[in-house]
Structures are given as structure tokens and as C-alpha cells.
Amino acid sequence: MKINVNNEILAGEVSMEGAKDVRMKILVGPRDGSENIILRHFIIAPGGNTPYHRHNYEHLVKVEKNKGIAVDKDGKEFEVSEGNSIYVVPDEMHQFRNPFNEDFEFLCIIPNPQKQTGG
Numbered sequence: 001m002k003i004n005v006n007n008e009i010l011a012g013e014v015s016m017e018g019a020k021d022v023r024m025k026i027l028v029g030p031r032d033g034s035e036n037i038i039l040r041h042f043i044i045a046p047g048g049n050t051p052y053h054r055h056n057y058e059h060l061v062k063v064e065k066n067k068g069i070a071v072d073k074d075g076k077e078f079e080v081s082e083g084n085s086i087y088v089v090p091d092e093m094h095q096f097r098n099p100f101n102e103d104f105e106f107l108c109i110i111p112n113p114q115k116q117t118g119g
Contacts, residue, residue: 055090065103
């Protein structure tokens with residue numbers, strides 16, 4: 001068993017093209033011995049957003065703090081907040097935005113992309 005202290009893990013800037021004012025921590029991942037899944041914590045500052053993008057793998061999102069906007073494959077916007085969970089299917093276009101005045105924070109569980117591609 002490996003126990004991490006989440007507030008001791010540094011959040012790095014997300015440099016993916018189209019990302020604005022987004023930071024991410026890897027709470028549990030390969031460095032902890034997890035070969036198949038990764039638990040990430042995203043923090044989107046007010047006015048920030050993830051890119052409108054897709055992945056070839058499914059992922060689960062759980063809103064942890066405050067509220068934000070989830071954008072689906074059709075560009076439809078949904079306000080999400082603490083207590084909401086979101087399932088994103090493989091290859092589905094999606095985005096998370098924060099038009100509000102406080103950081104929008106969520107957890108995201110994904111399969112290890114390197115295991116998916118074999119690399």
C-alpha cells in the first residue's frame with residue numbers, strides 16, 4: 001500500500017495546446033507502482049479552461065471543489081459542481097471551463113495511456 005499526502009504534491013502547469021490557467025497533480029500513478037490507472041487532480045483558475053480535445057481512452061471525473069462548466073461533444077455546456085461525477089467515453093470531444101470567481105477543482109481517473117499504446 002502507498003499513501004500519498006495530496007497537499008504535498010506540487011501542481012504543474014498543463015502545457016497542452018489550448019489549455020489556459022490549468023494546473024495538474026498526479027495523485028497516484030506509475031511512480032507509486034500503479035501500472036494501469038492514474039489519478040489526477042486538476043485546478044482551473046477563474047477564466048481558465050482545458051483544451052477542447054479527445055482521448056482514445058475513457059475517463060472518470062469527480063468534481064471536488066466549487067463549480068465549472070463541462071462541454072460535451074456537441075458543444076453543449078453543463079454547469080457541474082461538488083457532488084457531480086462525469087463519464088467521458090473514448091474519443092468523445094470534451095472540455096472543462098471555469099467562468100466563475102473561484103478555482104474549479106476535479107479529480108480525473110484514466111487508464112495509463114502508455115499501457116494503452118504499448119509504449
